[in-house]
Amino acid sequence: MRLRLSREVIKDDLVRRVEDLSGQNIAMCYQCGRCSAGCPVVDEMDILPSEVIRLLQLGQIEEVLDSKTIWICASCLQCASRCPRGVEFSSICDALRAIVLRRRIATPSVDAGDVSRVMVTDAPQMGVVGALRKLNG
Amino acid sequence: MKIPYYPGCTLHERALDFDKASRECANVLGVELEELPIWTCCGAVFPLTTDSVMEILAAVRNLAYAARMGDKVVTLCSFCYNVLKRTNKVMREDEERREKVNLFLRADTETRDKTESFLKKDYVGQVDVLHYIEMLRDVVGFDEMAKRVKTRLEGLRVAPYYGCMLLRPHGEMKFDEHPEQPTIFEEFLTALGCDVVDFPMKTECCGGFQIVRDEETAIACSQTVVSSAVKRDADLIITTCPLCLYNLDRKQKEMEKRVNGFRKIPVIYFTQLLGIALGIDDEHLDFSDNYVDPRPALAEKNLV
Numbered sequence: 314m315r316l317r318l319s320r321e322v323i324k325d326d327l328v329r330r331v332e333d334l335s336g337q338n339i340a341m342c343y344q345c346g347r348c349s350a351g352c353p354v355v356d357e358m359d360i361l362p363s364e365v366i367r368l369l370q371l372g373q374i375e376e377v378l379d380s381k382t383i384w385i386c387a388s389c390l391q392c393a394s395r396c397p398r399g400v401e402f403s404s405i406c407d408a409l410r411a412i413v414l415r416r417r418i419a420t421p422s423v424d425a426g427d428v429s430r431v432m433v434t435d436a437p438q439m440g441v442v443g444a445l446r447k448l449n450g
Numbered sequence: 451m452k453i454p455y456y457p458g459c460t461l462h463e464r465a466l467d468f469d470k471a472s473r474e475c476a477n478v479l480g481v482e483l484e485e486l487p488i489w490t491c492c493g494a495v496f497p498l499t500t501d502s503v504m505e506i507l508a509a510v511r512n513l514a515y516a517a518r519m520g521d522k523v524v525t526l527c528s529f530c531y532n533v534l535k536r537t538n539k540v541m542r543e544d545e546e547r548r549e550k551v552n553l554f555l556r557a558d559t560e561t562r563d564k565t566e567s568f569l570k571k572d573y574v575g576q577v578d579v580l581h582y583i584e585m586l587r588d589v590v591g592f593d594e595m596a597k598r599v600k601t602r603l604e605g606l607r608v609a610p611y612y613g614c615m616l617l618r619p620h621g622e623m624k625f626d627e628h629p630e631q632p633t634i635f636e637e638f639l640t641a642l643g644c645d646v647v648d649f650p651m652k653t654e655c656c657g658g659f660q661i662v663r664d665e666e667t668a669i670a671c672s673q674t675v676v677s678s679a680v681k682r683d684a685d686l687i688i689t690t691c692p693l694c695l696y697n698l699d700r701k702q703k704e705m706e707k708r709v710n711g712f713r714k715i716p717v718i719y720f721t722q723l724l725g726i727a728l729g730i731d732d733e734h735l736d737f738s739d740n741y742v743d744p745r746p747a748l749a750e751k752n753l754v
Contacts, residue, residue, distance in 0.1 A: 333500065333501075334499045334500060334501060335498065335499065335500070336500040353654055353657070353671045353674070354655075354657070357664070357667050385660070385664075385667065387614075387655050387657060387658045387659065387660045387668075387671075388495065388614075389614040389618065389654075389655030389658065390614060390618035391614070391618070391654070391655060393618065393619055394617075394618050394619065394629045394630065401619065403498060404498040404499075406498075407498035407499050411499050423662060423663045428662055432662055435700075436464075436661065436662070436693075436696055437460040437464045437465060437692040437693050438459050438460055438463060438464060438494075439458070439459065439460045439527065439529045439530075439659075439692060439693050440494075440658070440659045440661055440662055440693045440696065441659075441662055442493070442495075443494040443495040443658065443659035443662075444659040444660070444661075444662035444663055445662075446494060446495050447495055448659075448663055
């Protein structure tokens with residue numbers, strides 16, 4: 314993949330917005346990969362957590378907003394508990410989803426109408442409420 | 451002794467077995483869990499975005515209700531505990547959000563005052579949020595609890611599953627000394643006479659709310675946890691979270707189909723196990739919702 318880098322691209326406003334919303338300093342990450350190694354749902358992701366952060370460091374926000382990864386994060390914060398630089402990847406994911414959901418630039422990955430009847434009548438409601446709040450906005 | 455108690459939606463509707471056993475155990479231990487007279491859903495997940503105000507309002511209302519009853523509130527569900535505790539920190543430390551949220555609360559007070567007497571003053575984090583297990587350790591005391599045990603659970607191999615929400619983020623939750631090697635449930639189980647089974651997946655995620663988006667992802671997570679405990683010959687797993695129990699227990703039905711030679715293991719709430727040790731009546735110990743019935747494993751050790 315070819316990246317076109319420039320000062321403007323790297324200082325992308327939307328990336329700064331991610332930092333504001335997540336409360337995380339993206340430049341702190343030095344790419345050790347412990348977040349990706351410890352993530353319990355990493356197998357399902359198309360871009361690794363550490364790669365998402367690297368792309369953000371390089372201003373490649375569009376690629377990140379299009380990824381499956383941001384919808385797969387379960388907010389378990391294992392990444393944060395193992396990060397030697399104090400970066401919470403789950404919070405970055407929340408910020409990225411917030412940008413997508415607030416700007417309505419993609420369909421939410423969980424739609425209230427699609428939640429199965431089994432799930433609604435059988436699962437603890439905390440799961441349904443949690444999924445809708447996290448993944449539908 | 452009375453302590454304000456916030457059950458949360460799931461314990462009020464689906465996890466009645468958890469609520470029932472916990473209240474009865476508290477009674478036996480001399481604590482009355484006094485349910486908040488008015489409460490709502492806490493929101494289930496804490497918003498990780500720093501500009502969230504509306505998203506924490508429900509949790510603050512519940513904390514404010516609790517503040518009218520005392521200086522602490524006890525809860526059982528891991529999600530509720532995480533949301534209430536993290537929201538409380540926002541109200542204590544984030545001046546801007548505290549002010550905004552209190553504007554909403556004041557509006558509530560003005561409109562609802564006559565009917566509910568909502569809140570007389572601002573909420574600034576007056577209440578301490580305690581998990582039930584912390585109440586057992588710090589208010590009742592594990593030693594005192596051990597003295598009330600009627601049947602020591604000798605020989606029962608129990609794997610304590612912590613999951614995510616009690617422990618992380620460690621800096622805020624401060625639930626145990628180490629986020630990867632917590633020991634509070636080990637101390638609890640030792641006080642009941644159990645053999646504690648240490649297993650490496652005790653702090654891994656069960657898949658959580660992802661079960662709603664994609665069952666496969668969550669089942670894969672849960673199966674890792676379940677198999678890790680089975681591999682170490684545990685007789686059962688204990689948990690504090692209704693969603694963990696759903697993923698770990700109910701989804702064993704799916705794991706059986708997917709994994710050759712899969713060995714089932716019962717998963718129960720920690721207060722149900724406590725109830726057995728304290729000898730509470732069967733009417734307070736309901737296992738009818740469990741997919742894997744824990745009674746055969748308990749009967750083998752002459753515990754039921």
